[in-house]
Amino acid sequence: MLLKTPFHDRVEALNQTQLWNHWAGHLVVDKYQMSEKFEYFAIRNSAGFFDTSPLYKYRFSGRDVESYLAGVLARDIRRCRPGQAQYTIWCDDRGFVLEDGVILRLGPDDFLLTTAEPNFAYFQRLVGRYQVEIEDVSTEYAGFALQGPRSRKILSALAPEVEDLAYFHLTPAKIAGTPVTISRTGFTGDLGYEVWIPSDGGLAVWDAIVAAGAGQGMIPFGQIALLMARIEAGLLLINVDFESSRFAFNDEHRSTPLELGLGWMFKDLAEGDRNFIGARAIRAEMANGSSRWKLMGLVVDYQEYDRLYQGAGLVPPKDHTPVHGDMMVYGDDGTRVGYATSFSYSPMLQRHIALARVRPDLAKVGTRVNLEFTVNHRYVQVGAHVARLPLYNPERKTA
């Protein structure tokens, strides 16, 4: 049965389109108003809020929890101090990525992991002799994401702790009498926060934040605006930009962290003492340079794009809706040198952009490649250049 999030009554009242989508078994909104673009601009210009409750949430605790997680997660959890958060991944023993998530360290031996897909059995199977307890708290917490340049101002009026909260840090706070955890995290690549609320206090906290945002240009945003923002921000989406190695049918559908551009998680891997699932394979991949791809940003040549359409007598479409699916990337000699998995028009950059895997030798900023799509029902290629992620990265995100 489809679930409703703890905010559903409010979400439903705001959903002008009355269109619904499903995410992790919950009813969710694609766009609250007729055009997602205005929701997108709220994220970049003022503030937008998003119901992030459907995420799976697992609580890890117990005496051995740090060493357990250090062996399970591919990013070094020991560097995540209490009061901090990490974007992390977990891999299989062949060094392929299983899934990703954000983990909050609530206390020395207390972690909360949020992730898009169910992973409870996977984590539990690895507990072994460790003294670790894992609890599925998915429905116990509502998640309220407040993102955008005004998010700090709005939220700090209710929770002054937010004023000085650093990027990927978290703090306990009280909003509308409800104890909450606020993390400076999000999926938009902008200044933003996520408020984790005991489900039964969800509506009161929602109402308090919405009231605090009145007159500040704060509006709710749906999945589409979120996906536009996340492509600009270079944030990966499971089952779009990568698949879990657990459920892949062959290695073409598997990716290593290095291939996904997550090599920054392993800077000290070669000389350090880290031992986690997949570490040996990742070390070998680093040493041998055996990565097949590297995920980078692509920025489409706007003049070529316009010329292609104008030459065909068409108005060049600058569609704001993200396109999820393979688009081929070719070299000038016609050989396939990669593929894009997410494509979108970026209103902030005024360009078409993509997240794409390219051959590692081409993964240099400025390398020219050709992206394939169709014009007048024929395959055509348009020039694009390789760019570093994130493609849009405002200073305020981390400042």
Add this chain to the structure above:
Amino acid sequence: MTNSYDAIVIGGGHNGLTNGAYLAKAGLRTLILERRHLVGGAAITEELHPGFQFTTFSYALSLLRPDIIHELELTKHGFMPLLMPSTFAPMENGDYLLMGQDRNENLREIARHSSHDADAYEQYDHDMTMVIQAVKPLFDKVPPNVFGKSPEDLMEMAELAQHLRGLESRVMHNLVRLITGSVADFLDDYFESDIIKGWIASSGIIGSKVGPMSQGSGLVLLFHNMGEHDGSFGSWAFHKGGNGGFTQVLARAAQSFGAEIRLDSTVSHVITRDGKAMGVALDDGTEFRAGIVVSAADPRRTFMEFVDPRELPSDLVDSIERYRFQGVSSKVNFALDGLPTFPTLEGGDHFRGFTNIGPSLEYIERAFDEAKYGWYSTRPYIDGAIQSTIDPDMAPPGKHVMSCFVQYTPYHLARSDWDTEREQMADQVQATLESFFPGFGSLVLHREVVTPLDIERVAGLPEGNIFHGELFGPQMFFFRPAPGWSQYRTPIEGYYQCGSGTHPGGCVTGGPARLASRQILKDLDARRS
């Protein structure tokens, strides 16, 4: 020598800044001279009431040439066009036309007024887009010199002829109907509903001394539809921080390429010797040397004030003397204590774009009637924009700024002058708003009134014409600003023009500046080789 540059641009409005940025990007040591204490010209944002940001003159963005965004890397410097989710056209009987973002919802809204006009609107929109596509390449090109005899001139004329020959007959015919005809005639061919016609016709009179029934208003309509955002023609946006926010972006871009901007620098004249530009002199006697001087000012100042008309061919002087400015627009801007109320609509979402007070062709034409005889409209046409609904940084929470573009207010009044009539005119604007939005007056915290005379005095636009000269046939394309002088050069070697008085014309397009910079750099290359 510190006062020596490669190029000097006179005027720090959007075209001056754009031109200066292009020249600096090409490696020229470039100085931009601005008369006022801030850049932006007629595209400025000022805090005239504490916490309220006013767009004193120009207030929205549409026609900016997309190439400029990319070539000057404006997104790096904060370029942020905030699109308008809706357009609202209230009617005098309490009904309204409210256009939003969803095609089908819009068609239903039109059908509410006329079943006929719903698919007629689709046809109109498609026909218009076809015309825009046909004109766009000419919009973004240096006009050919139809009076020139050089091989290059002949080739450019041949290219133009070829382009026009490539158009479908229906597109070509619509193009000519628009360029030569009236908005009223054009719209009557598609629509039956007054509100639809009034709403569209408004774009055919903005900034121009024409009514919707005047021949020539079709051209103004076409011109205003040449704008685009993200591939959508005719769409409009508020730039973050108002249009002053946009010119700040341009200034940062220009400076990032190395251009120097000097404020409070009123240019007295261009220094010439033997028919060549040598630099400029300021009012205070300061001189700057440069072999390239570019005027972003209007044609009158460019040819009649900055240089001695006696140095110019008399044909050119004649053309500039009869060049038509005849401004008819004013601004009345408000700081509001809250959103206005429209009795038949709840909430405020209908104010998230233009509010168009021009409910029928007749309403607008009657407003024009008074202007013909040298007086301002009793019930004016108003293009309102409550920018703070889209950009919360424009006003304190819960409060709003409302920009009102007003027509008709002719520069030359028959029986009085603008210093006498200023407040009376604004009162009539406010009374008109009150008739649509009861209680409007009680929301007003502050009012800024900008008459054509103020536009001329403050922004320097002759007769307050917002386009540096009317947009009509004899002043467009290869006639803008004068026959034979449409390619940004002047009879004085090294002295160029890049203002809205050159092709493609007014509005915040940056097109004149971009095309002028190409011409300047081309001439420079030719001189060097």
